Amino acid sequence: MRTDFDAIVVGGGPAGTSFARKAAEGGMNVLVIEKKKDFGVPVRCGEGFSERWNQVLEMNVSDADLGARMKGAAVFAPNGKKIVLVNDQTTGYVLERKMFDKRLALEAGRAGATLLPKSLAIGLVKEGNKTTGLRALHEGVEKVFKAPLIVSAEGMEAKIAREAGFDCKYDPYDVDACVEYEMVGVKCEPLIALWFGNEIAPRGYAWVFPKGVDYANVGIGVGGSTGADPKKLLDDFIGNHPEFFGDATVVEVKGGVISVGAPIKKMTSDGFMVIGTAAHQVDPIHGGGIGLAIEAGLIAAKHALKAFESGDYSDAALSGYEKEWRGLEEEKLGKRLKLRHVIEKLSDDDFNHVFNETRSKDLDEVLNGHFQGLAARIVLKRPSLLKVLKVLI
Amino acid sequence: MAVKVNHSKCIGCAGCVGVCPVLALTLEENKLSCDASKCIDCGACIKICPFGALSKGDSK
Numbered sequence: 374m375r376t377d378f379d380a381i382v383v384g385g386g387p388a389g390t391s392f393a394r395k396a397a398e399g400g401m402n403v404l405v406i407e408k409k410k411d412f413g414v415p416v417r418c419g420e421g422f423s424e425r426w427n428q429v430l431e432m433n434v435s436d437a438d439l440g441a442r443m444k445g446a447a448v449f450a451p452n453g454k455k456i457v458l459v460n461d462q463t464t465g466y467v468l469e470r471k472m473f474d475k476r477l478a479l480e481a482g483r484a485g486a487t488l489l490p491k492s493l494a495i496g497l498v499k500e501g502n503k504t505t506g507l508r509a510l511h512e513g514v515e516k517v518f519k520a521p522l523i524v525s526a527e528g529m530e531a532k533i534a535r536e537a538g539f540d541c542k543y544d545p546y547d548v549d550a551c552v553e554y555e556m557v558g559v560k561c562e563p564l565i566a567l568w569f570g571n572e573i574a575p576r577g578y579a580w581v582f583p584k585g586v587d588y589a590n591v592g593i594g595v596g597g598s599t600g601a602d603p604k605k606l607l608d609d610f611i612g613n614h615p616e617f618f619g620d621a622t623v624v625e626v627k628g629g630v631i632s633v634g635a636p637i638k639k640m641t642s643d644g645f646m647v648i649g650t651a652a653h654q655v656d657p658i659h660g661g662g663i664g665l666a667i668e669a670g671l672i673a674a675k676h677a678l679k680a681f682e683s684g685d686y687s688d689a690a691l692s693g694y695e696k697e698w699r700g701l702e703e704e705k706l707g708k709r710l711k712l713r714h715v716i717e718k719l720s721d722d723d724f725n726h727v728f729n730e731t732r733s734k735d736l737d738e739v740l741n742g743h744f745q746g747l748a749a750r751i752v753l754k755r756p757s758l759l760k761v762l763k764v765l766i
Numbered sequence: 767m768a769v770k771v772n773h774s775k776c777i778g779c780a781g782c783v784g785v786c787p788v789l790a791l792t793l794e795e796n797k798l799s800c801d802a803s804k805c806i807d808c809g810a811c812i813k814i815c816p817f818g819a820l821s822k823g824d825s826k
Contacts, residue, residue, distance in 0.1 A: 409795060410795065415778055529780050529783060542784070543785045545810050552816045603816050629781050630785070630814055630816065
């Protein structure tokens with residue numbers, strides 16, 4: 374096989390294969406290195422994908438490609454009060470990631486990218502200070518690939534990006550530890566359901582993401598710095614809700630660690646781009662990152678193609694990607710991080726109080742970053758919450 | 767020093783790799799390993815592992 378490329382992508386998840394598809398469509402010779410033998414496994418998330426991301430996919434997909442249709446979200450307070458919310462962020466799909474990631478990889482291959490599973494990236498190739506390629510173990514044999522551009526789409530691990538000097542390390546405070554069962558025999562509605570509360574899931578939440586009329590992803594995430602045991606909490610949660618899970622059984626165990634912090638400070642350098650979860654491009658409220666990863670991959674490819682045409686792969690040339698991405702997502706994600714930091718300070722009693730004052734319309738506004746109305750109303754009724762909520766007013 | 771990996775509990779999610787401050791952990795295919803020459807025994811990986819698959823190794 375050839376060893377010289379225009380770009381080498383490390384990681385075959387949604388960010389990496391979306392980058393590869395668009396860059397290859399534009400004429401670049403792209404190599405995608407994937408350490409596993411196939412794409413999309415093991416699944417490490419709830420597989421939620423909101424409606425609005427259909428607009429950024431740049432790919433023809435049918436409902437069948439996208440999995441189970443969701444009509445909205447249901448949020449539960451610790452005391453069980455439920456609020457249903459329907460908007461373009463809560464309607465969408467619960468994907469079958471094994472199929473979806475493979476479809477993205479297929480389209481990258483169709484566009485002309487070279488995909489190389491069973492290949493572990495082990496280090497950068499340097500000439501002086503300049504990165505000129507990548508070393509990888511392919512089926513245990515070391516190979517050297519050359520390219521003027523390396524793209525880290527490495528997800529949580531980000532070892533190559535960290536070797537290149539990017540600050541991708543995750544602090545335990547900025548992650549949730551998650552355990553999830555795919556269960557059949559679940560009584561579920563076509564709604565993404567979330568349960569909050571410090572007893573249910575310290576600094577996190579429990580979820581039911583339906584994948585059909587009787588089966589769903591059922592999971593719990595807890596703050597990574599809490600030391601709580603998500604598997605025990607998930608078993609407790611399931612045991613405490615026989616009305617949903619009384620007849621259910623586990624068909625698959627999944628889990629992982631998800632990013633719930635801020636994006637990294639810098640996403641490009643000379644001949645290098647970082648995209649997706651490696652760049653911490655994840656929603657800090659629910660830990661969703663599939664749509665953000667695809668969007669980042671496609672934006673990065675657009676700017677990589679400009680570099681390909683001009684031959685200028687300098688940081689200045691590539692940084693257009695970061696600027697464009699921040700313009701689209703930074704403000705919204707920043708507000709959501711602020712909201713997360715407030716939610717995790719609420720006691721269960723405070724949370725119940727907040728929820729008693731909250732209508733579906735308020736939740737819609739809050740998710741869109743308009744906190745003032747609701748926060749002010751809550752503080753009027755419970756002034757002790759001013760200390761926690763004042764950052765939102 | 768090195769953390770011990772209980773391979774019957776580990777599902778290969780790689781979350782630990784992302785929090786390791788010294789890049790001591792590697793996930794190859796679905797097999798996690800720890801480089802004893804790099805590990806500083808900080809315990810970050812043990813704390814965040816969702817499956818309780820990591821524990822303190824014997825110091826030598």
